[in-house]
Amino acid sequence: MASAGKPVDVVIVGFGWTGAIMAIELAQAGLNVLALERGEDAATVPNWAYPKVVDEISQSARNGLLQNLAKTTVTIRHAKNERAVPYRQIGSFKPGTGVGGAGIHWSGVHSRVMPEELRLRSHITERYGARFIPAGMTLQDWGVSFNELEPHFDRFENVCGTSGKAGNIQGRKLEGGNPFEAPRSREFPLPPLTDPPTSVLFAKATRELGYHPYPLPAANASQPYTNPYGCQLGPCNFCGFCSDYGCINYSKASPQTTILPVLYRMPNFALRTNAHVLKVNTDSTGKVATGVTYVDAQGREVEQPATMVILAAFHLHNVRLMLSSGIGKPYDPDTGTGTVGRNFCYQLLNSVNLFFDQSLYINQFMGAGGVGQAIEDFYADNFDHGPLGFIGGGVIWGRQTGNGPVRGIPLPSGSPTWGSGWKAAVKDNFLHSGRIESQLSNMAYRGCFLDLDPTYRDAYGVPLLRMTLNWQDNDLRMSEFFGERLSQIGKAMGAKSISGRVLKRGDNWDTRPYQSTHINGGTAMGADPKTSVLNKYLQSWDVSNLFVLGANVFAHGIGYNPTGLVGALAYWAAANIRSTYLKSPGPMVHI
Amino acid sequence: MSSNDGRTSRRDFLASTMALAPMAAFVPGQAAAQSPVAEDPQSSAPAPNHPAVGDYRPQFFTPAEWTFINAACARLIPADEHGPGAVELGVPQYIDRQLGTPWADGAIWYMQGPFVEAAPEFGYQSQLTPKQQYRLGIKAIDALCQERLNKPFGGLAPAQQDDVLKQIEKGSLGAPELHLATFFSGFLLKNVLEGFFCDPMYGGNRDMAAWKMIGYPGVRADYREWIGEAKPYPYGPVSIYGERG
Numbered sequence: 001m002a003s004a005g006k007p008v009d010v011v012i013v014g015f016g017w018t019g020a021i022m023a024i025e026l027a028q029a030g031l032n033v034l035a036l037e038r039g040e041d042a043a044t045v046p047n048w049a050y051p052k053v054v055d056e057i058s059q060s061a062r063n064g065l066l067q068n069l070a071k072t073t074v075t076i077r078h079a080k081n082e083r084a085v086p087y088r089q090i091g092s093f094k095p096g097t098g099v100g101g102a103g104i105h106w107s108g109v110h111s112r113v114m115p116e117e118l119r120l121r122s123h124i125t126e127r128y129g130a131r132f133i134p135a136g137m138t139l140q141d142w143g144v145s146f147n148e149l150e151p152h153f154d155r156f157e158n159v160c161g162t163s164g165k166a167g168n169i170q171g172r173k174l175e176g177g178n179p180f181e182a183p184r185s186r187e188f189p190l191p192p193l194t195d196p197p198t199s200v201l202f203a204k205a206t207r208e209l210g211y212h213p214y215p216l217p218a219a220n221a222s223q224p225y226t227n228p229y230g231c232q233l234g235p236c237n238f239c240g241f242c243s244d245y246g247c248i249n250y251s252k253a254s255p256q257t258t259i260l261p262v263l264y265r266m267p268n269f270a271l272r273t274n275a276h277v278l279k280v281n282t283d284s285t286g287k288v289a290t291g292v293t294y295v296d297a298q299g300r301e302v303e304q305p306a307t308m309v310i311l312a313a314f315h316l317h318n319v320r321l322m323l324s325s326g327i328g329k330p331y332d333p334d335t336g337t338g339t340v341g342r343n344f345c346y347q348l349l350n351s352v353n354l355f356f357d358q359s360l361y362i363n364q365f366m367g368a369g370g371v372g373q374a375i376e377d378f379y380a381d382n383f384d385h386g387p388l389g390f391i392g393g394g395v396i397w398g399r400q401t402g403n404g405p406v407r408g409i410p411l412p413s414g415s416p417t418w419g420s421g422w423k424a425a426v427k428d429n430f431l432h433s434g435r436i437e438s439q440l441s442n443m444a445y446r447g448c449f450l451d452l453d454p455t456y457r458d459a460y461g462v463p464l465l466r467m468t469l470n471w472q473d474n475d476l477r478m479s480e481f482f483g484e485r486l487s488q489i490g491k492a493m494g495a496k497s498i499s500g501r502v503l504k505r506g507d508n509w510d511t512r513p514y515q516s517t518h519i520n521g522g523t524a525m526g527a528d529p530k531t532s533v534l535n536k537y538l539q540s541w542d543v544s545n546l547f548v549l550g551a552n553v554f555a556h557g558i559g560y561n562p563t564g565l566v567g568a569l570a571y572w573a574a575a576n577i578r579s580t581y582l583k584s585p586g587p588m589v590h591i
Numbered sequence: 592m593s594s595n596d597g598r599t600s601r602r603d604f605l606a607s608t609m610a611l612a613p614m615a616a617f618v619p620g621q622a623a624a625q626s627p628v629a630e631d632p633q634s635s636a637p638a639p640n641h642p643a644v645g646d647y648r649p650q651f652f653t654p655a656e657w658t659f660i661n662a663a664c665a666r667l668i669p670a671d672e673h674g675p676g677a678v679e680l681g682v683p684q685y686i687d688r689q690l691g692t693p694w695a696d697g698a699i700w701y702m703q704g705p706f707v708e709a710a711p712e713f714g715y716q717s718q719l720t721p722k723q724q725y726r727l728g729i730k731a732i733d734a735l736c737q738e739r740l741n742k743p744f745g746g747l748a749p750a751q752q753d754d755v756l757k758q759i760e761k762g763s764l765g766a767p768e769l770h771l772a773t774f775f776s777g778f779l780l781k782n783v784l785e786g787f788f789c790d791p792m793y794g795g796n797r798d799m800a801a802w803k804m805i806g807y808p809g810v811r812a813d814y815r816e817w818i819g820e821a822k823p824y825p826y827g828p829v830s831i832y833g834e835r836g
Contacts, residue, residue: 050810050812051810051812051831051833052831054810054812054831055790055810055831056788056789056790057785057789057790057793061785062692062694062699063699068698068699069699069700069701070697070698070699070700070701070702073701076713077713078712083707083709085707085709085713085716086701086703086716087701087714088700088701088702088714088715088716089700089701089714089715091714194815194818194819195819196818196819197820197821200819200821235815236815237812237813237814237815238814238815238817238818239812239813239814240812240814241812248812360821361821361822361823361824362821363814363817363821363824365807365808365814365824366814366817366818366824367818371818404788404807405784405787405788405801405802405805405807406784406785406788406789409805417760417780418666418667418668418756418780418783419666419667419668419669419753420669420671420673422668423668423669423671423673423674423804424673426804426805427673427674427804427805430805430806430807431805431806431823455705456703457703508710508712509712510712511712511713511714512711512712512714
């Protein structure tokens, strides 16, 4: 029998980026806010204090900051006629856990979205005709416009102290920034980070090839910074322990460095850790959320009543909670009806290692998650897709994220994997190799979706979320196009040999090597309740006092790193809850 | 925590500086007969908590397994003109100690059944924990070597050992109990590389020799003045306990 918690105005499920944003915005509006986090509490000190955290074994080899899959994971398969098997070990993607969530171990690449991506179906139809969209590709508009979101992109960048260079302020093009950038209201809060060797070579080579390199926006502070909440960041020192690691320097933006110190002082906010939410409860009509049920640290079930429920966990848990709570109609790939689980997408990542002469020092052990130069000549619809016959695009970058030997030393293809030959190869290449990548959009398809697994359950007895996903022809042809560009750029950078992983036609999604944690879709936002789970304010169409945040609201997989858009959407939802919903609770969009 | 955690005794220090004897001469029984490393109450500095290579007494591996691990380490990363090998750097100790952590029981993996065969792209689908992988994997390889070459792996000549390891890696030498190529790549070789390059506090990468070999500065983690220059970094490595190399 579940015990009952004291009723609150707002209960927030999950306490990473979106939970922290929503918590502070609604607490500042005077509401009583309770956040439930399934993991442990964590703070820069003691959790990420130097030197404890700069430990490749505990953090990278043993997944120090990642979700413990023994408790809960997902199952995976390529197509709906296959039997899914569990994602037993961390591989292709890395969900976080604990206070701060994936906002701790992320890299910090902080992009926005291109305006046409938010209305992709309309845009493609206008420019290329409806027949350009292949059968089975379930493209749809997101129901929100870039102009509506711009103030919230700006807000999140200023909270994070993002380092970058504007290429377009209110329509005025600026030298040194990204010439393809959609209009920004103002300059980045901090100037770009210093370019490491990989990025210097990348910028020079791409410029000579006629492309348009610019400094990738990074939520790694280039200078001391105080954000609008009053939280302070210190300058990044390129320690080389960024992705997989908590930041030792208060330089990488995270809930801990940018929001929590202020939020924790508010008397109308409370946080409960080790609280794993099992379901969203609804009243007898099924149209009003009454709170959530969670399992506390001692394994007891607690019913937590709340006037509003916010799902702010990582993508996987948000979608599963919608399915296991029976909110919205589950997607059926056979009929194309239902919405929860629809438009499940990922990203395609091509990663190419460049090996240079031993006189050239790249020093890959230095770096920061977000530092680098990038080109967007082939992003979204910045280039003519007509002759190419595929939809989508991506960023190509020369980042230097920092790497150590336990994380793996890339070697030229054909190098031995052990023995004296391997030793010679690691010795010759460790200081003299770099990496360039293309991160590509992943369109939505009728056959790629999420539902509940019929066989496997988590440690709480709840069915696991089941992923049905594979690479599709359109996306693989796009990937091959990018493979050619990567090879061209790598040669122009002076690499004496190039090896790596480029997805091509015939390749299946391989869940073993790490690719990207940018999984998205499943509870799409949109203008039409027949194809979306949430309206443009991230409010459930079915349960109007339930809001759902995270990359699961995307209608397709964009080529950018999603955190900038995820954060901006959280601010957008919070602003509309404050300005509209709280005055008159109920559906904010009427159909 | 064991009594010698976080302490370095004089005896430990002396032993560590002398532990350069080739491990080919190593007899497991002798290590087990040695007395435990005494705690030195005078030493208060937090220092690497690994006993010297020659003093180490395996907690997980049996004497026969310990012989295998030492022999395999000596071939996977041999001592050669590029620098010391895995055995000299304490990699067997690293693996033995890792097998005493929660990871070794599969505690960070989803280990609920049913366990079914799936295409390789779906990753590890075996119910074997790392402990079981080592136990079964070593037994199977020793049995294969005994059957074909009349000696356990540790008794073979280096060239024969290399040949066995290559065949296992390629998947051309198998065993009924477990997928040997997975044991090799997913456990043995992976853990050997970890132990070679880990922070010395884990028992491997003794004296940061592997870091020195490749020019890795360890946990210095402060490169603001150097990031803009494509030049050699001038300082040697630092470990988590503050040792300098």
